[in-house]
Amino acid sequence: MQMGDQEHQTDAQYVRELENQIKRLKLIQYLNDTMNSTKNPNEILAKLLDQCISMTGASSGSIMLREKDSPDLKIVLFRNLDANVVQKTNIKVGDGVTGFVVQEGRPKLVNDVDLEPKYIPVRSDIKSELAVPLTIHGFIRGVLNVDSDHKNAFSEDDIDLMQTVAHQAAQIITRTMLTSELERKIQLQQILIDISNEVEKVYELKTAFDFVMKRLADKLKIQRGMLVLFDNEDVNQLSVVTAYNLTEEEMSRGIYRVGEGIIGRVVSEKTPISVPDINKNKDFLNKMKVKREKNTEISFIAIPIKIEGYISGVLAVEKEFEGTESLNDETDIIYLIGKFIANKVRAFQRITEEKQTLLDENLQLKKELYKNYGLSNFIGKNSKMVEVFDLVKLVADSQSSILIIGESGTGKELVAKSLHYNSGRREQPYISVNCAAIPENLLESELFGYKKGAFTGATVDRKGKFILANKGTIFLDEIGDMPIPLQGKLLRVIQEREVEPIGSESKVKIDIRIVSATNKNLQALIKEGKFREDLFYRLNVIEVKIPPLRDRKDDIPLLVTHFKQKYAVQNNRKIDNISPEAMRILQAYAWPGNVRELENTIERAVLLCKSGVIEPSSLPGFLVESEHSHVSDLSIGKWIETYIKNSSYEGKVYDTIVGYIEKELITSALLFNNRNKVKTADFLGINRNTLRFKMRDYGIK
Ligand SMILES: Nc1ncnc2c1ncn2[C@@H]1O[C@H](COP(=O)(O)OP(=O)(O)OP(=O)(O)O)[C@@H](O)[C@H]1O
Ligand SMILES: [Mg+2]
Structure with a gap:
């Protein structure tokens, strides 16, 4: 290379740099004018994109953005591209040239797409491409790119210019985002205030829920909502108690086990769960079999309803996805609304409980009445x-x-x-x-x-x-x-x-x-x-x-058993039986006070009874004495009959009756024989030892 050439080269370079300098200044001037010309951020972005295309001599271009935490890049603005193609284009961070730029955070110039392995063909006539990242507070939010229908269309200088525009665009996007976020937050807060004021006045759970849903529906683009509460019958199961925009049939299918699906997990994990797109979430079971559009992203927000620290159910809403940021804010809002609803749920539960108690009491009272006076x-x-x-x-x-x-x-x-x-x-x-x-x-x-x-x-x-x-x-x-x-x-x-x-x-x-x-x-x-x-x-x-009772003494055993049971239950006593002696005394008595007197006697006996068996010692003295004076006004045949018919002796009738008669016989024989055991044994015709054992067994002295 000759010296003159070099000089020439330097001059040419100098001129180009100067031209570039002027271009950049012009661009800044242009950007400045554009920014002042309108407040509409989309309009500004469109002008910036147009400027990039005209400056670089590109044939088409676009701006792509992504949500925080999301790998998907969305084309938010485009020029000279087919809308159908744009809609079908699904680029993720790392994919193709634009995806690479977002991943790396560096501009990329492709002079010949045929030689670039990263290039994903979108349109056959595109030959070269230039893409620069849109960086906001260190986060790569998206990409600004231009394409051309001929090779080597873009220079290193174009990179510089595009970066200047990208910087400006990023600022606009940030500002817009901040403003809209602020606006959204204010709006959400306003909704919350409105709802809390209004819900205060509503007592009915269903009315409160409907009110909340209607308010949220237009403000937050809520499509469906439901309140799921624990079942009374099954402690591990929840079912839909009220819903917004769901049919009765769909609601009836809404039954969830603890831990099952998103609703069940909210309960088992005791925390709110929000899902950006239910079509892509395997936990979303669609148990209610709701038919939803496949092409739109539907978010699901489910929060626990807590009452006195315990989870009673879940409040869930379905809405159009509007971005991760707003989903988080909405989850917060729904969480707060859940608190209002929880109060209503508590009131609702109280009413249900009271109603149930009243119903139970009423039924019980009616039963008592019919039991007592039927x-x-x-x-x-x-x-x-x-x-x-x-x-x-x-x-x-x-x-x-x-x-x-x-x-x-x-x-x-x-x-x-x-x-x-x-x-x-x-x-x-x-x-x-x-x-x-x-x-x-x-x-x-x-x-x-x-x-x-x-x-x-x-x-x-x-x-x-x-x-x-x-x-x-x-x-x-x-x-x-x-x-x-x-x-x-x-x-x-x-x-x-x-x-x-x-x-x-x-x-x-x-x-x-x-x-x-x-x-x-x-x-x-x-x-x-x-x-x-x-x-x-x-x-x-x-x-x-x-x-009078004395004219129907055969009813006495039945009445005695009845009152014995009644007072044993009333006083929490366990009375197994009434001794035959005691029963005989009760049957022998004349009962001037009739059934009331008998009832009082048995009540007293139940209270005095220590052994679980009512003995003569539990009966009033005058009853026992009267028994001795006019032994019994019942024949032995009748007496046996009453024992036979008394259900409390079932399975021991033989021992009871024979035992009692044997005891009476031995006692009387002893008295008849002046308590002489030898004489008595001979009199009865039994062995002396047998008499001795029987006397010991029956406690005869
Ligand atoms: N056949 C029966 N079966 C069960 N309990 C009875 C029967 N007859 C009376 N009673 C009980 O005996 C008690 C006395 O009955 P009630 O008060 O009806 O008698 P009364 O004839 O009205 O007495 P009074 O003349 O003293 O007012 C009550 O506790 C009652 O429940
Ligand atoms: Mg009476």
Whole structure:
């Protein structure tokens, strides 16, 4: 090479550098003008791309960007490229020339694509390419590239120019990103504030959920949402309780085991899970079989619903994917919204629990009622009692007045309640008035009520028992004790089916079933002039007569077993049995206080019993003594019969009965033979040793 050439070369180089310098200055000037011409970032980017193409003499070009944490490069802007081709182009970091530039963070100039192994053909007429990275805060966000239809189209200087543009573009992108991110954050916060204010006012879980979803739907592009809660039946299973934009059928398929799928994992891992694209996630099971578009990316956000630190369920939403950054923000938002929903879930659970408790209680109460006053708890198999039960069943549903006659404690009140609870009025009130227990001067106001000011002390209106019992049953207990003047008033009420509260001008219509009871002989009272005959006939349309317990002693073992069980359960005692002696004493007694007295006796015995078997020592002294004085008013045959029919002796009837008789026999024989064992053994015709063993076994001294 000659000296002149070199000089020439240097000059030429100098001129080119100068030209480049001017070009760059012009470019900066241009960039400056462009930046000031519009605020729309996309427009600016488009102008920058156009500038690159015209400056470098390229035939086409594009800007590609990627999301943080994502390997995919997306073409956000292009010139002279086929839109279809662009759509199909799927470039990842590391792929092809552009992918390489993003990976390396360095520009790449390809003078001949045919010689470049990295080049991925997009269009057959592209011969050379130049790509420079877009770097934002050290992170390579994308690539700016231009292509040409002839080889060696781009120079080293073009790299410089493109980098200047790329630097500017990166700044615009950053600024836009920051602004839009800020805007989005503000918007999300606003949504949150709106929702929290509104949800406060809603009590219903479903209403609250629908409200939240509707708000989120348009603001966050939410497509579907659902609330999944633990099942009551299966502790390892959750099911959809309410949903947004899901059909009933889809919802019914939404059943998740703990640990299963995304929903199940949120529960087992106790943390929110967000998936950018469910089409690419194997954990997304689509159990509800929802038909979704294949071509759009759908994100799924699922967060745990926590109540008092425990997970109760999952709130999940499905939405169009809008970028990793925003998915993170949205997950935060949904997490916060989950907290509002959790409060509603708690309230919802409380209501459900309360409702269930009420239902249970109601059912229990009804069962109790029917158990207590249905006939099943009415014990007796004595033929006279069977007649009583049959009559009660027969007349319960009639409207006729019923008079129950029986000694004290025979079960008159029990019959009255059975009549009510076996009638069509069972859901209506049952009102009981004890005519003997209320002072004479108060009975009238008690029965018929009074108006405010009717007498001194009547400061408010008061409803009488007749009005309270309207549509139901009134039980007039101890009717024989009702004073004569009131009997007249009662008669009028029964005849006219109207009551007139004291001090009232008007009468109140009543629809009432009258059941009355007495342990007195009303016929005798009528004769004495103490009971109105006309009232007697009104009340005694049907008469139910309950026999005293002493006339139905065969019911005693059944009643004893029944009360023994009742009080053992009530007092948490374990009573296995009643000794034959104790049972015999109970059957021998005359029971002036009837079933009530027997019931009290057994209650006491259960409480006093220490061994688990009721012995004579658990019974009141006077019972035991009376047993000695008139040994037994039952024949031995009857006595055996009662033991045979008492279910508590099943499997040991032989030992019990024979043992008892043997003991009685030995005791009596000993007494008869002046306690002389030798004489007694001879008398009985048994071996002396046998007698000795038996006496020891039975504890006879
Ligand atoms: N046949 C029976 N089966 C089971 N329990 C009975 C029976 N008869 C009475 N009772 C019980 O005996 C007790 C007394 O019954 P109830 O109060 O009905 O008698 P009463 O005739 O109204 O007595 P009083 O005349 O003293 O008012 C109650 O606890 C009742 O449940
Ligand atoms: Mg009574």
